[in-house]
Amino acid sequence: MSADDSSDRVPHDPAPEPEYVEEPVVPQLSGRQRAFAFARGLFRLRIEQSAVRVAIVGAVFLGLFSLISGRLIYLAVMPQEPENIRRFASAASVAARPDIIDRNGEVLATDVRMVSIFAEPRNIIDKDEAVELLTAVLPDLNAADLRNKLNLRRGFVWVKREVTPREQAEVHRLGIPGVGFVPESKRVYPNGVAAAHVLGFANIDNVGIAGIEKYIDSSGLQDLNGFGFARQANDLKPVQLSIDLRIQHAMRDELVKGMAYFRAKAAASMLLDVTTGEIVSLVSLPDFDPNNPVDALEKDRINRMIVGVYEMGSTFKALTTAMVLDSGKANINSTFDARSKLRYGRFSIGDYHGTNRILTVPEVFLHSSNIGTAKMALAVGVEGHKAFLKKMGQLDRMRTEMPESSMPIVPARWGDLNTITIAFGHGIAVAPMQATAAVGALLNGGLMITPTFLKRSAEEARAKAVRVIKPETSEALRYVMRLNAQKGSASKAAVPGYFVGGKTGTAEKVVGGRYSKTKLFTTFMAVTPADSPRYLFVTVYDEPQPTPESHGYATAAWNAGETTGRILERIAPMLSVPPRFDPPKNPFPLMARLGAWGTR
Missing domain, CATH: 3.90.1310.10 (Penicillin-binding protein 2a (Domain 2))
Structure with missing residues (x-):
């Protein structure tokens, strides 16, 4: 082809390269954003959305109508009690x-x-x-x-x-x-x-x-x-409860009479089953009527068996006697010299009714010798004394079903002089129920059982009991308490047929930081039957006064002891302990073998 031909031809442009167009990026919407977008589109004034709007509004009205109808039906069927009445x-x-x-x-x-x-x-x-x-x-x-x-x-x-x-x-x-x-x-x-x-x-x-x-x-x-x-x-x-209503009535009746006769400020009494720990009866005067308990708020209406704490006097000598025997520092035939007063620094300890002679352990208990009892405690020592009282529950608050209870008052510093006075029941203040529980353990064979106001069996009690003294020590305590009912200050509660043992306690109250000779707190504990104990009676009087028969005395034997005897005599037929008018043969066999004083 010539050059001329090529000049006549229409030139062909090369094919253009395809143009690259970038597509827009559609953002990813969250669930909440999509729902909002749908709702916004739903309520736009567009004709194609009207059917959906009508359906939703209809569903809302239908739900409200159903809710109101259901409420009306409920109110028609159920008692018409407004909601606020029920709530308040x-x-x-x-x-x-x-x-x-x-x-x-x-x-x-x-x-x-x-x-x-x-x-x-x-x-x-x-x-x-x-x-x-x-x-x-x-x-x-x-x-x-x-x-x-x-x-x-x-x-x-x-x-x-x-x-x-x-x-x-x-x-x-x-x-x-x-x-x-x-x-x-x-x-x-x-x-x-x-x-x-x-x-x-x-x-x-x-x-x-x-x-x-x-x-x-x-x-x-x-x-x-x-x-x-x-x-x-x-x-x-x-x-x-473990309470026996019949016994409760009888006990209160006797206590009311005694409180009036002895012109006492207050009085209380209780009956403990030492084999189960059950409180069979408890009375504290003055009391109140729970149907109209306004009187319960008065300060003198406390439960003196649990809330009140007192120096328990010579009833604490039972603990001291058990302590010295159980420790091995003495035996039932050991003797203690009570011929002269016990002096400690500027203090002098004497006996209320001194014998001025050497006494055996049973004689110390029988004559309630402060001198002999203090020497027993000193033989054990301060630390041994504290440990024993701790074991017997006398240094801690007693916990029972009763919400009310008081902490004992114990010395901040405990030395020899404290041991001397605490040995015979001064210098430490406990709730009477606390002391009763401890004496119960001394008598029941040596098992500490926490008292209860709920009915329970002996088996249930033994499952939780803790041994605190040896069985032979327990027999020795039963023996000396029986001896005291025969020949000593507990004779007023020795009801025939029930083989009673007992111990008195008279404590001078502290008034103005000093012991008062005229304001006394008296206690009496009696156990029956003494050879195989079941029931322990306790009576206390707060500030009893002398009577014509008491020759000017207001000590425990003349008031708490006499009232306990009346209570025991009245309620003993209701208890599960039949009377025995012939004394048991050889009731304390171990004491007899040891030739204890009074068994020969």
Whole structure:
């Protein structure tokens, strides 16, 4: 092809390269963002979205209609009780409490159904008229207080708690809108003052305030009530106590007579089963009626067996005697010189009724020799003495089902002089029940059993018992206590047929930092039968006065001892210990083999 031909041809441009266009990046949306975008698109005024909007609005209205219909049906079927009534009433009024029964099934405390009047201030139109009408049929109401309550911006207030059926009927006839009734449980005590200090009481809201009633709440009743499981007494198992109501009545009757006769400031008595640790009876005077427990708040209404702490006097000599025998520092035939006073620094220790001679261990106990007992304690030593009393539960607070208890008062510094005085019951103050539990262990074979107010068997008690002294030491204590009832200060309680053993204790009270010769705290302990103990009786008097028969004395034998004898004689037929009018043969075999004083 020539050059001319090539010039006539239309030139062909090379094919253009494809142009690269970058695609836009679509951001990834979260679930919340997608839902928001859908909702925004849904409510745009676009015709294609209207059907969806109508469906959603219809579903919402259908749900609301169903909810309202269901509520109306519920209110028609269920009792018409406004929500605020249920809420406030359940917080203030309450569920049932279990019955409390004695060891024989007699009812000591139970619930009865009562009605209380409430008001809903927000629903009362004319509050002045309501006050006028209510105070007319309930004259004991304070009009000013009631008006103040009704003026509160609350949904619920109490008008009057625990009204009578007549009062309920009269208020009902008034027909005041916003005033109604709530059923409640009221605690009642059919036997009045009997066992008041043991039972304690419940307040107007049926909450346990003291005694066994408070123990029941602390044992889970409040939790049951909170979860709504205890609405009636039948929902709960009765609480069975170790108390015997028959013995309780008899013991209180004798103690009331004795307190009046001996013109004492206060008195208390209890009966302990030394084989189980059960408290069969406990009375403390002055007492109160738990149905109207306003008197319980007075300071002299304490439970003197548990809350009061006292120097126990010569009853502590039982502990000292057991300590020296169990330690091996002395035996039943050992002797102690009581011919002269025991001097320690500027202090001088003497005997109340001195014999001024050398005494055997049984004679020290029989004559209640302070000198001989102090020398027993010194033979063991300060540290041994402290360890023994610790083991016997005298240095720590006693814990039972009773919420109320007191800590013993013990010396901050404990030296020889403290051991001397504590040996015969001065210089340390304990609750009488504490001392009783310790003496019970000395008599029952040597097992420390914590006292209980709940019924339990001997097997259950032994499973938790702790051995504190040897069995032969326990026999020695039974022997000297029996000897004291035969020949010593415990003779006033030696009721024929019951082989009684006993020990008196008279302590001078501290007044103004000094021991008073005229203000005494007296104690008497008696065990029956002494050869095989079952029951330990304890009676105390606070500041008893002399009587014409006592020749000017106000010591324990003349008051606490005499009252204990009367109590034992009266209630012994109710106990499971039959009388034996012929004394047992060889009741203390080990003591006889050792040739103890008084067995020869």
